[in-house]
Amino acid sequence: MTRLPANFLLGAVLVSLMVGLAALSLVWTPHDPTALDIRNKFADPSMTNWLGTDKLGRDVVSQLMLGARNSMTVALVAVLMGGSIGVVLGLLAAGIGGWVEDLVMRLADLSFAFPALLFAIMLAAVFGPSLSNAVFAIAFINIPIFARVTRASANQIWTRDYVMAARAAGMGTFAISRDHILPNIAAAIIVQATIEFAVAILAEAALSYLGLGAQPPAASWGRMLSEAQTLMYLAPELAIYPGLCIVAAVLGFGLLGDGLRDITDPRLVRER
């Protein structure tokens, strides 16, 4: 067993911390995160409110924990949705080839003209802003990313001898894709998913900050920041904590993804 890379370890620590907070919030938070206590607004950090309270007297730590849960859920749903569609499209493109491959790749090219923000803006203009629209927008940008990674890795596997043997033995394209291609490219997909998880957390925060994601009174790091921005002269510290959480989560998943890639594919280790 070789030594685990430092980026993997640091990433794993940060991710466990954030996922832990999110999971803990399901069963316990120090206070009710939405309970108002106006007389106790802008309280300084204390034994009861570890990081103080916001403009409505809500406990900041409890809200941050709920924000973690919100962030993780959005990222998980969006990456799973976009990722699974993208992987299927990528497998089809590599397996069938020809015009199907061309079509999938052209569509993937096209979708790069629409960053998540633009897509979320369109959905918000038509349906009104909501968290589910933000999830759809983030899922959507994940489709071409996963389709490309899957196709590129799958094409490599399709040239292997054991795949040709399977084909010679009469296995169909779909059966080969399922039994031989997918298991062999799973590592690359998992690495990509970890990195896209980080991107999704960043995107959710930005969309919620802009009012296109989580709506009040739902707790979200991005929304906490947009509220805090209007109170910067009064309570500047409220604009610090949610941002630190976002950075910790994004950095954590990003490092974990890089580390996983270094572990699963040593050939790709770039000069550091």
Next chain:
Amino acid sequence: MTYFILRRTLGFIGTLFAVSIVVFATMNILPGDPAMSILGLEATEDALAALREDLGLNAPVHIRYVEWITGAFVGDFGTSHSFRVPVSELIGERLGMTISLAVAGMLLTLVLALSLGIFAASKHRQIGDWGVMFLSQLGIAVPAFWLSILLVLLFAVKLRWLPPGGFAGWDDPVAAMRSLILPTVALALVQSSVLARVTRSSALEVMRQDFTRTARASGLSQRRILWRHVLPNALVPIVTIVGMQFAALVTGTIVIENVFYLPGLGRLIFQSISNRDLPTVQALVMLFAAIVVTANFIVDLLYVVIDPRLKARQ
């Protein structure tokens, strides 16, 4: 080379066409009645019918698309509901702000990223290299809007050197520049984190090649080798990322304008969403998507200039 340019140009036009269909379809075919969403649920049936007629919603979808796209070609994006002026006028008033921000952000990004990337590559495996890599790893994880808030906290709230936001117009150029400093820095810091990494790894690749060794052996100074021999040869991957980043930068201006309350297209898009002003949103989304596609097209053309192998190929 002519063939290459011709093929890319056709691809570019095709992509723009496809993008316009996606934008139009999303805004027009998805379930939901624009008239209802503009007037609200309590609107009378008469008012709804009148507005539908006014919006031209009674014509078949493909006719409406053709009208929209031919209008867009000559700069006619219809009339804004909420502002009651042509959308093109709204865009014209605000385009300057967004372009100044994007261009200033891109320039600062290039300066920061190229110098930091080349610096890190020249200090490979030394403390300077690790420092740059650490900062850029951090920069990738910091959301631009939070970085903006931190900059405002420090330079506007605490030190009071710069305004926290807003823009009073170009009548007072010094004040105008001062209000654009923080937005530009916020935009560029995040973007240059990615680009510095690409510059570094691309430069390291070139530094390992024979001609760099020859240049070093023939006694050229380190500075001359880095800027005259390494950087030009490292440019192809850098330009690719710059093209992708320009897209991120343009959508970044949407976020930054809203953080700093700057009167550009990004503010307009959000005002239009809250006003349910669909023609304006549709025009702006199309405009932003077109900018992204055009940036990628320009990058494709730049390859010909930068990569002599492409120039030679017929």
